[in-house]
Amino acid sequence: MPANLPPQYFETEKKLKTAATAEEKIAILEELLAIIPKHKGTEKIQAMLKTKMSKLKSATQKKTATAKHGPSRKIRKSGAGQVVVVGAPNAGKSMLIQSLTGINLQVSNYPFTTLEPLPVMMKFKNIQIQLVDTPPVSPDYMETWYPDIIRVADASLIVIDLSVTQPNPVETLQSIFDILKAKRIEFIRDDQERPSEIGWCYKKTLIGANKNDSPLAAENLDALKKNLGSNYKCLSISAQTSDGLEDLKNSIYSMLNIIRVYSKIPGKKADLNDPFTLPVGSTVMDMARTVHKDFSLKLKFARIWGKNAYDGQRVNRNHVLEDEDIIELHI
Template structure:
């Protein structure tokens, strides 16, 4: 049966797509639901809208919770993941934020320009990744609240200054300072041991200023010292060397997958992926969307890498980046 949607519905849908504020989006979704004629032909569309509404409500609720914590500088997570940029003074953290996002970071040749965290959204393909710029860390200084921000981030990017004569000293000072705050920078994220409270943070090293003449020497030293421990990547934020590859590198390091949901007989929504940890199963994806979804889940049909089109899969099926999923409840 055709849905026969009235023109007001399409007008509202257009406003929905253009709206940026989650509260506004939610209002429009309710409006769309009200306008839509309720009959067999719109069953799937109704379910789709209900799902979008519940997901958005959940997101808004989550934001409120975080805001209520009241920490002076707590950066609310936004987008697919949060990546914090840390490092010694003048390494180019603010320049990286400025080059990858629309944020107006203050870049300056003197240290301590950045006194507060500042964030911006880095577009990558169809998602946005949040970058957080922070004040410098050195042997003798670190803002105490920075520890909370690092602990909370999904990924730590340690920015290293390839143009500095003191690159190695500056870099090891960051590791040491963080250990005073019970933060260890590591290859993989680890659980916090309740006995020692140490946070093991998944970290990548971004070696910046590859345009400078010390690059060759310093990059070799850096690799020799750290390549067994942490993933390394060089770039020049200022001269825009390797920036596109950097976005991919950050995305890959986050180990997240994007899956797209569809309802039977309709196309997938490729604009609004569900973000999951790599290795997540179908059941975990369902939980991420809505607890009712997970409770009633029978099976799903999946399209994409490693499956044939519409392959029927069970709850323990591991989803891959780009998979299209049709849940059957």
């Protein structure tokens, strides 16, 4: 069937070639769809116009979405937990991550050295914990994607510089809290239960009071600890001398609230170098699900070697696991 398009259609279609923006093109396409006679002969052209229009619309929507929120910087999680390292310019975040992991990062004595988030794996006992180095938090400037880096992390470590007095550590920490509170992120003590309030993100955190090797450190640390009271766990550390870093590693691990469990095949020894990590409170069934989704369906019982059981004890799927349990799954 011929389309029999009216002359007005061709006039309007010409404008499409010269339209500069997607919005203009969408308006012209709408006009064309209004003009085009609605019968079987024009069905293909109508469909083509609609497809063109929806492509243009979704492209402009995507553009406004990124313009509003800026490009995102998603860090793919890896290892037993992701801990974001937060702090003011020059606090020593990058140097600390370097000392904790042995991986060289950009460190310098001028502020805003780190401009992009960077994940670095930290070995702890027989697991890996992912630390994320970040650009500094400052009242002058913050990237639009920055709050999301904190939101998605499992926990955080705020690094505070004990070597400076202006601003002093108490003021710096307060300013970090305020800047992120404005983004609906509140830091809570590492061992505190997360409150659940819609629209708010509560992030467990440790405070790493860094540069404890510097002349003003003792006085600053005293004031900071007095100010924090029991609201946050604050560790005195030095990224430069490595003082306090073993304690810090242990505290990071505890903050993640995880256990390490080992899988054992009947008749064989467990591989103690390669644990599964699960949230505290996980059961035999949770472990089975982690090992393989088929296991959880077929699981009959498990045998366990560990703290809260005698060797090889038979337990059911709801048995709660402890750190370093060895599990033999029977299907």
